[in-house]
Amino acid sequence: MSRTRVHNLNISLDGFAAGEHVTLDEPIGGAEQLFARFDGRVIHGVHHTEDPFTIDRALTSLWGQGVGAEIMGRRKFGPQSGPWGDDDWRGWWGDEPPFRTQVFVMTHHAHPPIHFDNGTSFHFIDAPPQEVLGYAKEAANGLDVRLGGGPSTIRQFLHADLVDFMHLVTVPLVLGSGVSLWEGLAGVHQRFDIEVVVAASGQVHQFWNRRTG
Amino acid sequence: MSRTRVHNLNISLDGFAAGEHVTLDEPIGGAEQLFARFDGRVIHGVHHTEDPFTIDRALTSLWGQGVGAEIMGRRKFGPQSGPWGDDDWRGWWGDEPPFRTQVFVMTHHAHPPIHFDNGTSFHFIDAPPQEVLGYAKEAANGLDVRLGGGPSTIRQFLHADLVDFMHLVTVPLVLGSGVSLWEGLAGVHQRFDIEVVVAASGQVHQFWNRRTG
Numbered sequence: 393m394s395r396t397r398v399h400n401l402n403i404s405l406d407g408f409a410a411g412e413h414v415t416l417d418e419p420i421g422g423a424e425q426l427f428a429r430f431d432g433r434v435i436h437g438v439h440h441t442e443d444p445f446t447i448d449r450a451l452t453s454l455w456g457q458g459v460g461a462e463i464m465g466r467r468k469f470g471p472q473s474g475p476w477g478d479d480d481w482r483g484w485w486g487d488e489p490p491f492r493t494q495v496f497v498m499t500h501h502a503h504p505p506i507h508f509d510n511g512t513s514f515h516f517i518d519a520p521p522q523e524v525l526g527y528a529k530e531a532a533n534g535l536d537v538r539l540g541g542g543p544s545t546i547r548q549f550l551h552a553d554l555v556d557f558m559h560l561v562t563v564p565l566v567l568g569s570g571v572s573l574w575e576g577l578a579g580v581h582q583r584f585d586i587e588v589v590v591a592a593s594g595q596v597h598q599f600w601n602r603r604t605g
Numbered sequence: 606m607s608r609t610r611v612h613n614l615n616i617s618l619d620g621f622a623a624g625e626h627v628t629l630d631e632p633i634g635g636a637e638q639l640f641a642r643f644d645g646r647v648i649h650g651v652h653h654t655e656d657p658f659t660i661d662r663a664l665t666s667l668w669g670q671g672v673g674a675e676i677m678g679r680r681k682f683g684p685q686s687g688p689w690g691d692d693d694w695r696g697w698w699g700d701e702p703p704f705r706t707q708v709f710v711m712t713h714h715a716h717p718p719i720h721f722d723n724g725t726s727f728h729f730i731d732a733p734p735q736e737v738l739g740y741a742k743e744a745a746n747g748l749d750v751r752l753g754g755g756p757s758t759i760r761q762f763l764h765a766d767l768v769d770f771m772h773l774v775t776v777p778l779v780l781g782s783g784v785s786l787w788e789g790l791a792g793v794h795q796r797f798d799i800e801v802v803v804a805a806s807g808q809v810h811q812f813w814n815r816r817t818g
Contacts, residue, residue: 393655439671439749442606444814445770447802453670454663458652536652557658589660589802601657 394529395536398546398558399455401573402426405562408570409543414471419484421467423570426563429593435490447591451559460535461528462491465545466499469514476503483514494531496524498545521552543573550577555602558584562596607742608749611759611771612668614786615639618775621783622756627684632697634680636783639776642806648703660804664772673748674741675704678758679712682727689716696727707744709737711758734765756786763790768815771797775809 403409404426411421420426433441434453441449466473470481483489489512496517497503503516517524528537539549549555560573574580584600591597616622617639624634631637646654647666654662679686683694696702702725709730710716716729730737741750752762762768773786787793797813804810 395652395658397658437671438667439608444798445608445610445812446814447800447810447812450667450812451663454651454666457666457670458650585657587660587805589804591802592800597660599658599660599663601659 394460394532394534395556396525396539396549396554397459397536398539398541398555398560400430400452400559400561401541401543401546402430402561402563403573404565404567404570406566406568407572407574408567409541409546409573410467410571411567412570414467416471419471421570423567425565426567429563429595432490446593447589447597448593448595451591451597454559455538456490456492458536459493459538460532461493462495462538462540463524463528463545463549464495464497464540465542466497468540468542468545469497469499475501482506482508494528495540496528496531498524521549521554525549525554543571547573547575547577550580553583553602555600557602558598558600560598560600562598564594564596607673607745607747608769609738609752609762609767610672610749611752611754611768611773613643613665613772613774614754614756614759615643615774615776616786617778617780617783619779619781620785620787621780622754622759622786623680623784624780625783627680629684632684634783636780638778639780642776642808645703659806660802660810661806661808664804664810667772668751669703669705671749672706672751673745674706675708675751675753676737676741676758676762677708677710677753678755679710681753681755681758682710682712688714695719695721707741708753709741709744711737734762734767738762738767756784760786760788760790763793766796766815768813770815771811771813773811773813775811777807777809 411423414421431449434449435455438445438449438453469483488510492511494513496515499516500518506514539546584602587599589597624636627634644662647662648668651658651662651666682696701723702721705724707726709728712729713731719727797815800812802810
């Protein structure tokens with residue numbers, strides 16, 4: 393079985409997982425505090441940091457395990473909106489995007505694919521969630537598909553009941569505004585079994601497994 | 606920094622991590638109940654099971670992440686004791702030992718190395734912990750070294766203060782006898798920062814990080 397998985401989705405106490413307005417200076421749209429305790433180095437494995445091997449880092453590092461493709465929304469790829477300009481934007485991640493798989497970027501605006509030497513390729517797709525997921529599963533070749541966000545993209549997949557697993561992280565802060573993961577999803581918790589652990593940092597890790605049968 | 610790590614060391618409430626007498630039928634020496642909730646499939650990654658992606662499975666699956674070599678005691682390798690006989694014992698794991706790295710088996714009795722097609726090689730070493738760790742670090746080539754057990758082997762390394770990280774799992778059962786991890790180690794907790802989370806299964810996961818400076 394190939395799962396569709398969400399990892400490391402940091403959410404404020406009031407349910408926001410990003411700010412409203414992504415800019416070049418604010419990739420999380422003003423909600424950067426959500427990631428203040430996030431150690432991106434362990435995306436590449438816990439051995440990539442000399443800092444203590446904490447529960448937070450351990451769970452963050454599961455991000456890539458057994459994942460063969462990613463799906464992301466356009467706002468995760470860059471701050472632009474509307475038709476693509478002439479700039480040579482290749483994502484936020486420089487020459488070494490951490491994905492190292494095919495990545496499917498959902499957008500209504502056509503764009504040629506972008507390939508990196510480290511195995512990452514971005515493909516730009518104008519299609520509904522179910523169809524994009526079909527492409528991603530094919531690319532993943534039996535491995536799992538990671539649904540990389542942002543929150544409005546994940547919300548679409550939750551609406552369509554296409555999410556098998558979510559690792560959510562409740563961060564103890566209040567944002568007041570932003571992009572809500574939960575908007576329009578009243579009762580969604582009933583489709584999942586939810587397990588919770590509290591790390592020493594005060595972050596609450598939730599594992600949501602879709603109920604089967 | 607290359608860490609020396611212990612993972613998935615299951616311990617009873619009375620401190621035993623194995624039974625006294627390993628036999629062909631009882632590889633954990635009669636303490637097999639310690640592993641009743643252990644899903645060995647996720648040693649190969651969480652995508653190797655279709656069962657729910659629980660906290661227990663997530664933490665178990667960290668076993669191989671960033672690990673480039675293993676050290677184990679002779680009793681983990683097999684039930685024999687004394688000089689090696691003529692049998693062709695190649696470990697408990699069949700043709701596909703899960704290690705896929707060089708493995709250093711500590712024993713006073715010489716034995717030629719054993720190689721498997723999947724990248725696992727067993728080397729048999731008669732040397733003190735510090736020296737064995739030197740060989741393993743060289744083999745790991747910058748990655749971490751896993752100290753694979755059993756408990757008396759880990760105890761030796763704790764005595765020598767050679768352990769950087771331990772993931773211990775307290776299993777809610779009482780064995781009454783067996784091999785204790787803690788014998789002779791009063792106060793060892795003072796050398797570590799300890800973080801604890803409780804999984805829905807009732808297993809308590811402890812992360813021990815050696816204090817630095």
